[in-house]
Amino acid sequence: MTTDSSDITWCLCLGFLLQGLTLYYCSRNDRLHRWRFLLHVSAFLWIAMVFLKRFYIDQILPPRDAISHEMWARHVADLLSQENYLDLQPILGIGNRGYRLVLGAFYWISDAPETATYAVHACLAYWGLLSMVDLYSQHFRASRIPFVVIALSVFCPSALFWTVGNIKEGAALWGICMTTRFTYLYLTKRKKKGKFLAFFGAGTIAFFRPQMAVLWLVGLAGGNIKKDVKPGMIVVSLLGVVVTFYLIQMIAPAVVDKIVKNGLIETAQEEYEARSSLGNSAITYRNGVPTPFISGCILLLTRPWPNEVHNASSMFAGVETWFVFMVMCYQWMRCPDRKMVLMHPLTMSLLGALFCFSFYFSFMYNMGLMVRQRLMVYPAILGLIAIPALARVMKEDWLQRQAAEKKRNAVTQLHSKPAPKSESAHAPAVAPPAVRHRRVA
Structure with missing residues (x-):
């Protein structure tokens, strides 16, 4: 397959847009500005990946999913x-x-090639991940952002x-990032300009992936339960949950009816047993049946294991998963004031x-599907790496300020001491000449 002028035009336009977006975030955030060259290189890499994926890997x-969607x-x-x-009515949903x-x-509005769809998704994913780094650095105002973040x-290779x-x-990744970012910026700064992107992002993820x-x-609602949250935010969160449950009812009414009749855990186990035989990369568990939450957490953070690697894609997925997990453990081991950092509302939400x-992935039946859908929770994993790393830099900044203040106080005390008296000050004072009073006759 060869490229044509429309492919190149779309990628060039979106590439310049991505560079401008990077420049915008770097100009607003001094910590990101330090990494501006690396961020511009990464923006170029995301557009280059469009050509690599579209005309070589695919x-x-x-x-199969992309061919069907197209x-x-x-x-x-x-x-x-x-x-x-x-x-068109039977297609609506x-x-x-x-x-x-x-x-x-x-396609109807723009008459764009499929390459444009690749580039648009690349721009949205890059925008979302960059905005999350900006969010974490604004909540934990360290002097710098560590390179690992x-x-x-x-x-991120999987992204x-x-x-x-x-x-x-x-x-979907962009929708998750926008919802999380502007929810917290609104809660802390009480600014309304981010409301549109927050609701648009929530609508995007609810429309494409309601579960x-x-x-x-x-x-997000669980982490926002604190004293200074507006009641309206709680109402909006509850309405969002109700609406998304209704959307799930539209997608899979039989599954929802089973949940109402048999319970959530029993229905999930039945779905896992029914679908685990599909495909050639079924997920197996030690006892044959997954344990809610525990199996999903292990699956999210550590699998595939070395004995589950059967091809190059699973090998790369396993290497990335274990590297990210070890980096997260290392950052939390070095994190100062862990209890205070853990109790931060943003950390609690993540x-x-x-x-x-973890509960949802406890009943995941296919390893390939799990690796792809794990990307939906990656902003939380990234945050659980960035937050302790930024907290450690903040502690280092505080120690440096304390040392500088002690040094400044020592210099001030040195200059404020009284000067030693000169030798003339110790000499005996000379008596003034006697004044002779004229006797008045």
Whole structure:
């Protein structure tokens, strides 16, 4: 497959847009400005990955989901151009159908090639991850951002591989990041300009992946339970959970009915047993049946294990997973004031999201699907690496300020001592000459 002028034009335009977005964040955040060259290089890398994925990797390993999405989206674009809205009604929906509808409308408006879809998803994923680093550095105002935080955000291999494509991961990751970022910026700074992106991001993730929206909304709501939260935010969070549950009911009504009848855990175990035989990369557990929360947490943070590596993709996934897990453990081991950092509302929200995803992933049946969907919880994992790293830098800054203040106080005391008396001061004083009084006759 060869490129044409429209592919290059779209990638160039979106590449310049990505460079401008990087410049915008670096100009607003002094800590990011220190890494501006590396961030500009990473923005270029994300656009270069579009060509690598579109014209090389996907030709060797054809993505079935992307091919199906592209076919249906072109069909939707044809129906819209013909104004055939009657045949469009069966396609309406959320999840995969919602994504195909939005993508078809994009093709109908812009007549863009599929390469443009790859580039748009790459830009959205990069934007989301960069905004999360900016959020963490604003809440923990250290003098610098450690290199490991920058590297694991904009150079994450799984994000580069899975979001650059014609699948929902890029847009869904952006929606999660925007919802988390502007929720916390609104809570702390009480600014309303981020409301639009927060609601738009929440709508995106709820429209494309409503089950992920429920997990993140529950996590964010759990971390925001504190005294200075507006009651309106709690109401909005509860409404968001109700709406996303309704969207899940639209996607899988039979599963929801089973949950109501048999309970959540029993239904999840039945679904796992029914689907674990599908495909050639089924997830197995020691006792044959997953343990809620524990199995999911282990799956998210440590698997695939070395004995589960069967090809190059699973090997890369395992190496990245174990590296990220060891970095997270190392950062928390070096974190000062762990209790205070853990009790921070942002940390509690990320832990809440990880807890919810651990339950969801406890009943994941396919390793390949798990590796791809694990990207939806990556902002929380990235935050649990960035927060202790930034807290340690803040402690180092405080120690440096204390040492500088002690030195300054010592210099001030040295200059404020009285000067020693001169030798003339110790000499005996000379009596003034006697004044003779004239006797008055």
